[in-house]
Amino acid sequence: MSTDLYTHPDYYNMDDLLSDEHKLIRDTARAWVKQNVSPIIEDYYERADFPKQIIPGLGEIGAFGPYIPTEYGGPGLDQISYGLIMQELERCDSGLRSTSSVQSSLVMYPIWKYGSEEQKQKFLPKLASGEFLGCFGLTEPDHGSNPGGMITNFKDMGDHYLLNGAKMWISNAPLSDVAVVWAKNEEGRIHGLLVEKGMEGFSAPEMHGKLSLRASITGELIFNDVKVPKENLLPGRSGLGAPLSCLDSARYGIAWGALGAAMDCYDQALRYSKERIQFGVPIGAFQLTQKKLAEMITEITKAQLLTFRLGQLRNDGKATSAQISMAKRNNVEIALNIAREARQILGGMGITNEYSIMRHMANLESVVTYEGTHDIHLLITGMDVTGIPSFTREAPDLSKMK
Amino acid sequence: MKFLVCISKVPDTTSKIDFTDNNSKFNEAGVQFIVNPYDEWYALVRALELKESLGGSVTTITVGPATDEPIIRKALAIGADNAVRINAEPGDAYFTAHQIAEYAKANAFDVVLTGKETINYNGSQIGGMVAELMGTPYISLATKMDLNGNTATLEKEMVGGVEIVEVNTPFVLSAAKGMAEQRIPNMRGIMAARTKPLEVIEPVPCDDLTSFVSFELPPEKSEVKLVDADNIGELVNLLHNEAKVI
Ligand SMILES: Cc1cc2nc3c(=O)[nH]c(=O)nc-3n(C[C@H](O)[C@H](O)[C@H](O)COP(=O)(O)OP(=O)(O)OC[C@H]3O[C@@H](n4cnc5c(N)ncnc54)[C@H](O)[C@@H]3O)c2cc1C
Numbered sequence: 001m002s003t004d005l006y007t008h009p010d011y012y013n014m015d016d017l018l019s020d021e022h023k024l025i026r027d028t029a030r031a032w033v034k035q036n037v038s039p040i041i042e043d044y045y046e047r048a049d050f051p052k053q054i055i056p057g058l059g060e061i062g063a064f065g066p067y068i069p070t071e072y073g074g075p076g077l078d079q080i081s082y083g084l085i086m087q088e089l090e091r092c093d094s095g096l097r098s099t100s101s102v103q104s105s106l107v108m109y110p111i112w113k114y115g116s117e118e119q120k121q122k123f124l125p126k127l128a129s130g131e132f133l134g135c136f137g138l139t140e141p142d143h144g145s146n147p148g149g150m151i152t153n154f155k156d157m158g159d160h161y162l163l164n165g166a167k168m169w170i171s172n173a174p175l176s177d178v179a180v181v182w183a184k185n186e187e188g189r190i191h192g193l194l195v196e197k198g199m200e201g202f203s204a205p206e207m208h209g210k211l212s213l214r215a216s217i218t219g220e221l222i223f224n225d226v227k228v229p230k231e232n233l234l235p236g237r238s239g240l241g242a243p244l245s246c247l248d249s250a251r252y253g254i255a256w257g258a259l260g261a262a263m264d265c266y267d268q269a270l271r272y273s274k275e276r277i278q279f280g281v282p283i284g285a286f287q288l289t290q291k292k293l294a295e296m297i298t299e300i301t302k303a304q305l306l307t308f309r310l311g312q313l314r315n316d317g318k319a320t321s322a323q324i325s326m327a328k329r330n331n332v333e334i335a336l337n338i339a340r341e342a343r344q345i346l347g348g349m350g351i352t353n354e355y356s357i358m359r360h361m362a363n364l365e366s367v368v369t370y371e372g373t374h375d376i377h378l379l380i381t382g383m384d385v386t387g388i389p390s391f392t393r394e395a396p397d398l399s400k401m402k
Numbered sequence: 403m404k405f406l407v408c409i410s411k412v413p414d415t416t417s418k419i420d421f422t423d424n425n426s427k428f429n430e431a432g433v434q435f436i437v438n439p440y441d442e443w444y445a446l447v448r449a450l451e452l453k454e455s456l457g458g459s460v461t462t463i464t465v466g467p468a469t470d471e472p473i474i475r476k477a478l479a480i481g482a483d484n485a486v487r488i489n490a491e492p493g494d495a496y497f498t499a500h501q502i503a504e505y506a507k508a509n510a511f512d513v514v515l516t517g518k519e520t521i522n523y524n525g526s527q528i529g530g531m532v533a534e535l536m537g538t539p540y541i542s543l544a545t546k547m548d549l550n551g552n553t554a555t556l557e558k559e560m561v562g563g564v565e566i567v568e569v570n571t572p573f574v575l576s577a578a579k580g581m582a583e584q585r586i587p588n589m590r591g592i593m594a595a596r597t598k599p600l601e602v603i604e605p606v607p608c609d610d611l612t613s614f615v616s617f618e619l620p621p622e623k624s625e626v627k628l629v630d631a632d633n634i635g636e637l638v639n640l641l642h643n644e645a646k647v648i
Contacts, residue, residue, distance in 0.1 A: 007416055020472040024479060024592055031586045062589030075589040 002354055004038035005271065006030070006091060008263050011301045017308060018080070025062065025081050029088035032061045033096075041093050041215060042353045048210065050099070050217040052175065059130030063089060063100040065108035072112065073125030079314035083256035083307065090257030091264045092356070094363035095216030097257040102171045103127060105250035107134030107180050110192055113245070114236030119194065123178060132177040135204075137167035137195075137221045138243050144169075145376050146391075148240050152183040152223065154193065161233065163193060163201075163226040169370070173204040173219030180234075181221065182243045192234035192242055201226040213366040248321050251371050252314055255327035258367055259303050261360045262335035266296045268355055269342035276347070283345070292341045299334040307331065322384035329377035332368045339364060403458035403549065403571075405449035406511040407482065408502055408532075410492075411466060411473045412438045412522045425616040428522070437473045439584075440517025440577060442480070447582035449515055450481045452549055459483045461511070465492045465501045471600065478595035479587035485598070490605035494612040499531030504606050507536055512571040513554070518543050518578040526576065533574035541567055545580035 015023065036057055044051045058064060066082040068074025075081075082104070090097035108127050111119055126132040143149045152165025163183060173179065179195045195202055201224040210218060234242070270293055273284030283289050310327050313319035339361035343350035351358050368374050376391075383389045387402035413419070414434040422429045436442075449460045462477045464470050465488040474485045488501040506514050514536075516529040526542070533540030545564075546557035549571075556567045556575065587595075629637045641648045 005416075020475060021592065021596070023472065024476055024587070024595075025589075028479075028587050028589075028592065035584075035586065060588035060590075061586075062592075070593070075593055077589075 004034045004092075006034070006264055006267055008091075009266055009270075009297060009300055010304075011297050012305065014304050014308060018084075022080055022084060025077065026084040026088060029061050029063070029085045030091075032057060033088055033092045037092050037096060041096070041356075042359070045093070045095070045215045045359055046353065048208070048214040050095070050175070050215060054096075055130040055133065057130075058100055059128060061085065063104070064128050064130055065104045065112070065124070068104075068108050068112055068124055068128060072120050073128040074108070075128075079252070080308070080311040082253060083311050086253040086257040087260035087263075089260070090254075091260035093215055093359065094257065094261060094367050095213045097253070097260075098171050098213060098216045098366075099133075101250045101253045101257070102136055103134055105253055106136030106246050107178065109249045110136075110180050110234060110242065110246050111194070114192060114234040114242060115194075116231070116235050118231065119234070123194070126177075133172055133175050134178045134180065135170050135172040135176040135219075135221070136243075136246065137170050137173075137179050137181040139167060139169045141166060141168045145373060147182070147243065148190075150182065150184060150190070152181065153185070154183050154191070154228065155186060157227075160230060161193065161228045163195065163223045163228050165223050167221035169207070170204070170219055170221050171216055173221055174206040174217055176204065179204070179221055180246075181223070183223075189238050190240050190242065191238045193228050194232040194234070195221070195223070195226060195228060196232070199226050199228065210366075212362045212364075214362075244321070247371055248319075248324050251324050251328040252310065252319070254367060254371055255307050255310065255324065255331045258328075258331040258335040258364065259300070259307055261364060261367075262296075262300055262303070262331070262338040265335070265339045265342035265357050265360055266293070266300055268357060269293065269296070269345040272346050272349070272355075289345060292345055296338045296341060299338065303327075303331050303334055320384075322380055325372065325377040325380040325384075328371065329374055329381070332364060333374065336361065336364045336368060403452065403456050403513065404509075404511045405453060405458065405460045406502075406506055406509075406514045407441065407446045407449050407460060407462045407477070408514070408516040408528060409441045409446065409462045409464045409474065409477050409485075410438045410517075410520050411435045411464070411470045412520050415521065419619065421617050425618065426614050428617070435473060437476055438517050438520045438522075440519060440521070440579075442477065442517075443584040444577035444579065444581035445515035445517050446477055446480060446482065447585050448547060448577060449513070450585070451582060452547075456549060458512075461486060461509075463488070463502055463505060465490055465498045465605070467491060468602075474600060475595050476587065478598045478600070479591040480585050481587075481591060483598065485600045487600060487602050488605050489602050493610035495525050495527035495531060496611040497608050499528050499535060500608040501605050502528065503532045503535035505603065506532065510572075512552075513549075514538075514572070514574040516574070516576045518576045529574050529576035536572070536574065539569050539573040541569060541573065541575045543578045544575045545578050547575065547577075547581065 062075040063085050065074040066077045070076045086097050111123050138147050140150050154161040154163045177197050181193045181195045203222045204219045206219045273289050274282050276283045343357045387400045388396050414436050417433045420429045453460050460482045462482045462485045492498045519526040530540050541556050543558045544556040548555050552571045554569050558565050
């Protein structure tokens, strides 16, 4: 890949809304990414390999649990800092951001919110530094959009739990030291269990053949009569709301991240349109190119405003799940559209690995599906404004109609 | 060992450069500012490395208004122990050097480090002036520095070779590429920078000795002429008659 010249578009002077520390955190993440990841990402992506050597660096720039308090080894930053770090990571590669999202929001967040003091002390500092890698097992082969139907289960055996079942599509799984696994107890209630690497009957084989998010490692989690110590159950919360609250935090990070991918595509397309000469003029002089660029920056600017406001709401503890769904859905959609348009501006060069646009485009196909598909988020907004859930084909429950 | 590192704020290299006030003032609107790379990557990092191996402290000094504080915080995040800001618009090099020298003299630093130049004005004057005002030796354009007790050994590049200089503290140096490697702050550093002391000091009276009359942008690059490889005659002709370089 050619030198990483990225600078972020800021049409509405959004930087004025950031504190000096926000900017320092963002610029640090960007400098680190440019130095350590941009030069190698294409190679790892092509070989479908995860660059493990960058894990400690991600810890150093605060990308693992940015909002985890300092007493547990985290940096104790606000939600906007978290968003900015995710934006810088995904600006480079969605897989990089995925690794960090999973660790932060799907592993550290539930341990911090629902874990015992011993669990927090044992896992959070090591996860924050990158000494430990974690994963989150919710999706199963037969339960994706409908995780509540999961069949992975555990039985109380007196001095331990016995865990059985399988999870699929689990980011970071093959490299994880600890997995936050969601499973049903004998009464059918969902609980989180911390399953540690090396426990008997537990394996995490890698899934191959992904044509998207190739620089992120994905695997299965297989539980065959795994004896899980009782102290590994997350005591603080049970029910489907527990994993969903983690998804809120991750989806919030994705909203920032996807916008980063969009900004990177726009930045490259704008630069290219000023350099590439056809018919004697830079292609940016053609109205059809300008239309593409103008629409891209308009969508980016709208998304920046939406995302920043969501950050403020998150900081105040007021963001609803439905508000987060809207931002995740919108930002991934505009990022995909911008990637496609940007790729066209680059003509044939747009399909090569000299530029990151095609990689972003392929990556975003995962991002539009995981953490709630595009359509599921639409149904969430629909339910939020009408009060009527429409996720199943059963007669809708009208009791909460607005 | 007490190190004092001079840190200044410069426009990011990708900034659009233009001027206001009859071309006598740089237009700061919409410009992103960074720490002058020679100050940050070479002077500051080498001071930190030496402090880490020999003990002591690293103080940064900046002559500038409160809007310079973000870049000062960055220097603290990279690892400086404390910072001083002389609360004044930096006038000419003499004014700035005078402020730095007054502070350095009063606080007995062993080594004062500057970058070899700032990437905006490229004046390369501060280090020499500070040394003169302090009455200490000055080593310019140093690419390497080691300290043994109170004796420093420095290298500087010269045409076709390297010059090795020995000097006793206190002294002033300007740091060039090679002195150290860029350090990206880590989150622990950024968090620690929140509470590190940043002292604001009012300037000592001093007049500028020079003033900026006006700035001009370099002429626009003219179009490139491509000459066919087989047509050496035309190339010679163009170089001789049009470019007038041969
Ligand atoms: C690269 C990658 C990494 C992942 N990482 C993780 C991870 O770390 N942990 C984890 O637990 N999971 C992970 N996932 C799983 C991801 O969350 C699921 O793929 C996602 O929830 C969709 O589930 P599914 O693939 O089973 O699709 P399905 O649920 O089968 O959906 C197929 C299609 O049907 C549509 N659909 C489903 N239900 C409805 C409905 N009610 N109304 C309308 N349309 C509907 C969907 O929108 C979609 O278009 C990952 C997935 C990928 C691709």
